[in-house]
Amino acid sequence: MVYENSLTFARHLDATDSLKGFRDRFHLPRVNGQEAIYFCGNSLGLQPKTARLAVEKEMHHWQERAVEGHFTGDQPWLAYHKQFKEPVARLVGAQPDEVVVMNNLTTNLHLMLVSFYRPTRQRFKILVEAGAFPSDQYAVESQVKLHGYQPAEAVVEISPRAGECTLRTEDICQAIRDQRDSVALVLFGGINYYTGQLFDLPAIARAAHEAGAFVGFDLAHAAGNVPLRLHDWGADFAVWCTYKYLNSGPGGVAGAFVHAQHARNASLPRLAGWWGYDETTRFGMKKGFVPTPGADGWQLSNGSILLMAVHKAALDVFEEAGMENLRQKSRQLTGYLEYILDHQNGTADTAIRILTPRNPEERGCQLSLLVEREGRRLFDTLAANGIIGDWREPNVIRLSPAPLYNTFEEVYRVGKVLAETAGYPAAKRAVV
Numbered sequence: 001m002v003y004e005n006s007l008t009f010a011r012h013l014d015a016t017d018s019l020k021g022f023r024d025r026f027h028l029p030r031v032n033g034q035e036a037i038y039f040c041g042n043s044l045g046l047q048p049k050t051a052r053l054a055v056e057k058e059m060h061h062w063q064e065r066a067v068e069g070h071f072t073g074d075q076p077w078l079a080y081h082k083q084f085k086e087p088v089a090r091l092v093g094a095q096p097d098e099v100v101v102m103n104n105l106t107t108n109l110h111l112m113l114v115s116f117y118r119p120t121r122q123r124f125k126i127l128v129e130a131g132a133f134p135s136d137q138y139a140v141e142s143q144v145k146l147h148g149y150q151p152a153e154a155v156v157e158i159s160p161r162a163g164e165c166t167l168r169t170e171d172i173c174q175a176i177r178d179q180r181d182s183v184a185l186v187l188f189g190g191i192n193y194y195t196g197q198l199f200d201l202p203a204i205a206r207a208a209h210e211a212g213a214f215v216g217f218d219l220a221h222a223a224g225n226v227p228l229r230l231h232d233w234g235a236d237f238a239v240w241c242t243y244k245y246l247n248s249g250p251g252g253v254a255g256a257f258v259h260a261q262h263a264r265n266a267s268l269p270r271l272a273g274w275w276g277y278d279e280t281t282r283f284g285m286k287k288g289f290v291p292t293p294g295a296d297g298w299q300l301s302n303g304s305i306l307l308m309a310v311h312k313a314a315l316d317v318f319e320e321a322g323m324e325n326l327r328q329k330s331r332q333l334t335g336y337l338e339y340i341l342d343h344q345n346g347t348a349d350t351a352i353r354i355l356t357p358r359n360p361e362e363r364g365c366q367l368s369l370l371v372e373r374e375g376r377r378l379f380d381t382l383a384a385n386g387i388i389g390d391w392r393e394p395n396v397i398r399l400s401p402a403p404l405y406n407t408f409e410e411v412y413r414v415g416k417v418l419a420e421t422a423g424y425p426a427a428k429r430a431v432v
């Protein structure tokens with residue numbers, strides 16, 4: 001698409017946007033009494049207007065029926081999590097019994113590592129992207145230690161080439177091949193939280209399997225952002241949170257995927273709890289854990305109904321919009337942001353450098369901007385103008401226009417604030 005840096009052009013794109021009606025389904029935050037430009041859906045998605053009612057419905061059910069709520073009403077709590085199977089399977093490209101909604105992301109990552117990181121003297125390494133989200137790093141480090149290995153030896157980080165910010169698929173696959181005698185697990189983010197790079201997940205899965213390793217993905221920044229096909233790609237497991245692009249509220253209930261190939265394998269080691277017990281005999285309360293088939297067999301506790309109620313309300317909006325439509329708009333919206341940023345800069349690599357890959361196939365909504373000088377001041381100026389992005393020390397601003405509720409006009413207005421920021425051209429000149 002050929003873009004233009006004008007309000008008329010931005011408004012034209014909004015007017016012809018088939019998803020434009022969805023913005024009104026969300027509560028937009030306000031700054032100084034004005035509707036903010038919210039480009040932070042990669043960190044915490046906005047509240048769907050239907051969420052409050054969904055929670056109130058369950059509160060009412062609890063109030064009126066108490067323990068009977070488990071068995072009565074149109075969504076009895078006992079089987080409440082089942083309603084997620086179909087929509088979540090569509091979202092991540094899975095079979096319904098490969099997915100489950102439970103816990104939080106890092107908890108689910110630990111549960112999956114217990115099943116899929118089973119080091120032997122020969123195969124004990126975990127290959128990860130360098131600069132993975134801290135929680136993932138800590139999870140991996142603690143699991144490695146739990147098995148009696150040294151993180152310095154067992155955790156192998158794959159870094160970009162000197163002078164580059166993002167990883168090349170060929171380098172990732174080569175690094176996996178290099179460790180083929182000792183790698184137990186390859187663990188990658190779907191999209192790196194810092195750079196916004198979308199990895200070639202099928203290629204990574206193939207390389208991991210060829211090297212004789214399991215492969216798992218952390219989809220925190222990918223779920224609800226880009227189309228996924230976990231089953232076909234052959235991922236052994238995946239985990240994700242739902243409060244980022246999936247708009248399911250702070251600390252919202254998370255998701256997990258276990259490939260069909262493993263999901264019915266009762267002999268796979270796991271941490272067990274009563275909710276993962278064979279459903280047909282769960283309430284026999286017998287000794288000896290028998291997992292229920294599918295990803296459900298990794299559940300520990302009875303479900304967090306109030307969090308799930310929000311998640312369901314948010315997913316309903318998602319389903320109505322359709323992931324493919326969202327992706328199509330997202331490519332245009334983020335492409336427009338890229339154009340606007342380049343247009344402010346004059347050239348692509350002056351004051352603001354875009355860390356995120358330029359190829360739309362290698363990114364989702366987010367653009368990460370490296371601002372070498374006075375980045376914090378630029379970020380504060382954006383904030384003072386009602387533009388909410390997020391700041392990552394020491395010099396990165398992340399902006400993520402979300403196709404469900406952001407507009408082309410908002411992107412245009414971000415560019416206008418950048419152009420008018422006093423002192424900003426000085427920062428631009430100062431950078432070589």
Ligand SMILES: *Cc1c(COP(=O)(O)O)cnc(C)c1O
Pocket residue numbers: 104105106107133135136189193218220221241
């Ligand atoms: C957001 C995010 C998390 C957050 O973990 P929680 O357990 O939900 O607090 C973990 N990993 C990645 C890659 C993330 O982007």
